[in-house]
Amino acid sequence: MKRIITKRLSMLLFVLLGVTLLTFFLSHVIPGDPARMMVGQRASEETLQEVRHQLGLDQPVWVQYFTYLKGLLVGDFGTSIRTQQPVSHDLLTFFPATIELALLAFVIAIIIGIPLGILSAVKKDTGWDHAGRIFSIAGVSTPVFWSGLVGILIFYKFLDWLPSSGRLDLAIAPPARITGLYLVDSLFTGNWAAFKNSLWHLLLPAFTLAFAQLAIVTRQVRSSMLEVLGQDYIRTALANGINGPVLLFRYALRNALIPTITVVGLSFGSLLGGAVVTETIFSWPGMGKYVVDSIAYLDFPAIMGFTFVISIGYVLINLLVDIAYYMLDPQIKE
Amino acid sequence: MSVQTELLPAKRTVNPLWYKFRKNPLTLVGLVVLLFIILLAIFVPLISPYEPTKIHVVERFSPPSAKHLFGTDEVGRDIFTRILYGARLSLGMGVAVVLSAGVIGTAIGAVSGYFGGRIDQIIMRLMDIVLAFPSLVLAMAVAATLGPNLFNALLAIAIIKVPVYVRLARAETLALRERLYVKAAYTFGIKPWRIITRHIIPNAVTPVIIQVTLDIGDAILMVATLGFLGLGAQPPTPEWGAMISVGWKYLLDYWWYPTFPGLALFLASCGFNLIGDGIRDILDPKANR
Numbered sequence: 001m002k003r004i005i006t007k008r009l010s011m012l013l014f015v016l017l018g019v020t021l022l023t024f025f026l027s028h029v030i031p032g033d034p035a036r037m038m039v040g041q042r043a044s045e046e047t048l049q050e051v052r053h054q055l056g057l058d059q060p061v062w063v064q065y066f067t068y069l070k071g072l073l074v075g076d077f078g079t080s081i082r083t084q085q086p087v088s089h090d091l092l093t094f095f096p097a098t099i100e101l102a103l104l105a106f107v108i109a110i111i112i113g114i115p116l117g118i119l120s121a122v123k124k125d126t127g128w129d130h131a132g133r134i135f136s137i138a139g140v141s142t143p144v145f146w147s148g149l150v151g152i153l154i155f156y157k158f159l160d161w162l163p164s165s166g167r168l169d170l171a172i173a174p175p176a177r178i179t180g181l182y183l184v185d186s187l188f189t190g191n192w193a194a195f196k197n198s199l200w201h202l203l204l205p206a207f208t209l210a211f212a213q214l215a216i217v218t219r220q221v222r223s224s225m226l227e228v229l230g231q232d233y234i235r236t237a238l239a240n241g242i243n244g245p246v247l248l249f250r251y252a253l254r255n256a257l258i259p260t261i262t263v264v265g266l267s268f269g270s271l272l273g274g275a276v277v278t279e280t281i282f283s284w285p286g287m288g289k290y291v292v293d294s295i296a297y298l299d300f301p302a303i304m305g306f307t308f309v310i311s312i313g314y315v316l317i318n319l320l321v322d323i324a325y326y327m328l329d330p331q332i333k334e
Numbered sequence: 335m336s337v338q339t340e341l342l343p344a345k346r347t348v349n350p351l352w353y354k355f356r357k358n359p360l361t362l363v364g365l366v367v368l369l370f371i372i373l374l375a376i377f378v379p380l381i382s383p384y385e386p387t388k389i390h391v392v393e394r395f396s397p398p399s400a401k402h403l404f405g406t407d408e409v410g411r412d413i414f415t416r417i418l419y420g421a422r423l424s425l426g427m428g429v430a431v432v433l434s435a436g437v438i439g440t441a442i443g444a445v446s447g448y449f450g451g452r453i454d455q456i457i458m459r460l461m462d463i464v465l466a467f468p469s470l471v472l473a474m475a476v477a478a479t480l481g482p483n484l485f486n487a488l489l490a491i492a493i494i495k496v497p498v499y500v501r502l503a504r505a506e507t508l509a510l511r512e513r514l515y516v517k518a519a520y521t522f523g524i525k526p527w528r529i530i531t532r533h534i535i536p537n538a539v540t541p542v543i544i545q546v547t548l549d550i551g552d553a554i555l556m557v558a559t560l561g562f563l564g565l566g567a568q569p570p571t572p573e574w575g576a577m578i579s580v581g582w583k584y585l586l587d588y589w590w591y592p593t594f595p596g597l598a599l600f601l602a603s604c605g606f607n608l609i610g611d612g613i614r615d616i617l618d619p620k621a622n623r
Contacts, residue, residue: 011466018463023475133360137611141604143555143575145562146596149582153589273470277559281582292563295478307475314468 004326008319012312019311020072023304024065077308078301082294087305091287095309096180097167098286101278102271104183104202105209109267113214114260117221118253124226132218139215144274148208148281155204162204165283172197205282209274213267220263224256258329265321269314358615364608367601375421384412386419386572395588405590407581413591416572417598423573425602427488428554435492436546439499444530444538446500447507458504461497469494473556477565484573487566491556495549502545506538540617547613551606558599574599 035052052058056067071078077087120132156164167182168174175186175194182198185191228234229252237251276288283289287306294302374381390410398405404413446454464472476490510516511534519529560566561575569576574595581592 011462014459015463015466019467019475023479137360137604137607138600141551141555141607142600143558143562143596143603145559145578145582146592146600149578149585149592149596152585153593157586157589269468270470273468276470276474277562280563291474295474295482295564300479303475303478307471310471311467315466318466 004322005319008315008322012315012319015311015315016308019308020065020069020304023300023307024068025061072308077305080294080302081299082297082302087301090290090302091305091309094285094287094290097284098272098275098279098288100181100183101202101205101209101284101286102268102275103181104206105213105271106268108206108210109213109217109271110264112210113217114221114257116214116218117260118225118248120218120222121225121229122248129222132222136215136219139212139218142211144208144212144277145281147211148205148278151204151208152281163201164204167201167285168194168197169201205278205284208281209271209278212274213271216267217260217264220260221256224259225252228252228256258325261324261328262321265317265324268317272310272313358612360608361612361615364605364612368605368609371421371598371602371605372425375418375425378415378418382412382415382418384415386416387411387570395584395591397588398590404594405588407577407591408584411570413577413594416577417574417595420572420574420577420595421598421602423484423567423571424554424557424575424599427484427557428550428602428606431488431491431557432495432546432549432553435495435549436499436542438492439496440503440535440538440542442496443500443503443505444507444534447504448511448526448530448534454504457500461500464494464497465501467494470556470559473560474563474565477560482565482568484561484567484571487557487560490560491553495553498545498549499542502541503535503538506541507534510534510537544610544614544617547606547610549610551603551610554603554606555599 035048035055035057039047039051049058056064059067068078075088077091079085080087080090083090116132116135120129123129152164155162163169172194175182175189175191178185178188183195183202186195186198234247234252237247242251275286276292278284279286279288280292287309291303291306294306388411390406393402393406393410394408396402396406396410402412402414404417406412407416442457446457472494473487473490476493477487480486480489507530516529516533519533557566558573558575558578561573562579564579567573567576569580577595578592578599581588581595584591585593
């Protein structure tokens with residue numbers, strides 16, 4: 001157990017070094033001048049040099065890299081060229097919105113995906129199963145931005161059931177910030193109007209984001225369920241007169257869930273990536289929208305900070321998955 | 335012996351691969367959808383009287399009709415025509431990027447696995463690092479830092495796809511290296527590169543083919559996603575993602591503009607995924623359907 005954790009954490013170190021190296025050197029080799037972006041086309045050469053000096057752009061690349069690394073160690077991601085704020089401040093501001101969206105999508109993917117997978121496995125080769133297969137292939141084949149657009153068309157434009165953008169109606173004040181997750185904060189403060197309204201705003205983006213992951217979870221549960229159901233101990237249990245829900249949930253599902261956890265863990269990572277697109281479509285004020293807006297400005301500190309934070313999250317999730325694996329399956333030793 | 339031969343049924347007339355393929359109707363659906371798109375994309379100059387980039391402002395935002403099957407965009411270009419020209423790009427790019435990643439990855443993996451040692455260790459750790467990223471975020475970061483154009487987007491996607499093939503080919507190579515015929519080749523003094531190209535790679539290629547077919551759909555989506563985020567092909571190139579990135583702003587008033595390129599994207603990706611699924615079932619006896 002300890003070995004796995006140490007191994008993963010040292011991996012994390014390498015990954016993060018890799019991230020910084022990759023983004024930093026790529027962004028410093030290519031043409032495109034952040035100082036020029038900052039001061040505008042009409043600024044004088046002197047101002048340009050001044051800003052370059054302030055940003056440290058007149059230093060050799062490797063000096064810049066170590067300055068950047070040193071900053072990272074104390075949580076300093078540099079200053080965003082677009083917002084003129086520290087990147088860490090910006091990311092902290094937008095982080096809760098992304099997490100709230102990703103978490104809800106994650107819950108949706110699991111709550112719907114696992115039962116669907118079980119159903120497909122139990123009713124193998126029937127209409128249910130075929131429908132499930134078509135559904136999951138459609139899920140992985142649908143671009144997130146397109147399902148978002150179609151969702152807006154149907155539920156906002158034609159049916160007018162759900163809002164199409166933002167976290168709250170303009171008329172409703174956000175709840176006092178405790179966690180930054182509107183759903184949680186409004187519950188804590190007993191602000192029902194804000195709770196209802198933010199849930200309303202969350203539904204469409206969260207379902208859009210969940211759709212692809214839902215398909216992957218369904219498929220994984222189905223195939224591991226099928227594998228477990230074919231095993232000897234299940235036959236023995238059946239022969240001993242155990243059947244129905246007890247067999248399915250207490251005997252089969254517990255073992256089938258073990259390989260599912262890897263897929264589910266990885267899918268949370270992809271949710272963070274997919275959030276970039278979903279947030280753009282739904283004008284959701286999260287980190288993803290922040291980074292997409294930053295790209296247009298060649299705002300490298302912001303892009304690098306975002307990539308860095310997401311990579312940490314991704315590796316940590318993988319670590320959690322490994323730990324969960326170990327705890328759930330006593331057969332795994334090291 | 336002769337008795338047994340007589341007992342055998344008459345010579346099989348159905349190719350077993352084709353038989354398996356036929357038994358899997360969804361794969362056939364995928365094949366038909368894809369062939370349909372490809373044929374349309376090839377013959378689009380004969381089918382459509384319009385040019386993909388010619389501006390015709392008078393007809394801007396015409397809704398779908400017999401004249402403009404999928405309507406027109408903000409400068410009056412025929413969306414149906416643009417989608418079909420876009421198909422050449424999107425399908426071509428998706429296939430090209432995955433094939434290059436497959437070839438490069440297999441080569442690296444086979445060499446790395448055959449020689450082993452420190453270089454192998456370094457290569458594998460590098461690949462682990464790339465795999466430890468969420469793929470879309472990495473592709474975005476690379477494409478953004480290299481600068482937004484189609485080639486850089488393809489490069490970014492290739493970079494994130496290569497490690498999977500390196501791992502696959504390496505695992506196969508490690509197993510093949512212990513086979514008698516490889517060892518025999520070695521004792522005959524055959525040069526390593528010849529062993530790798532003649533004896534190892536041809537036998538390691540099945541899992542790579544399966545992975546390639548499963549990856550193409552995903553690569554097409556990724557090219558389009560980067561295009562949508564402004565990191566791939568730039569307008570007015572008729573690339574599906576780039577079309578949607580302009581069109582989605584008009585969604586509420588002119589729904590057809592972003593909807594049809596997205597539909598094409600969905601169908602193409604679906605076609606490849608269905609075929610990939612079928613090919614895996616056929617080639618990989620262990621795959622649990």
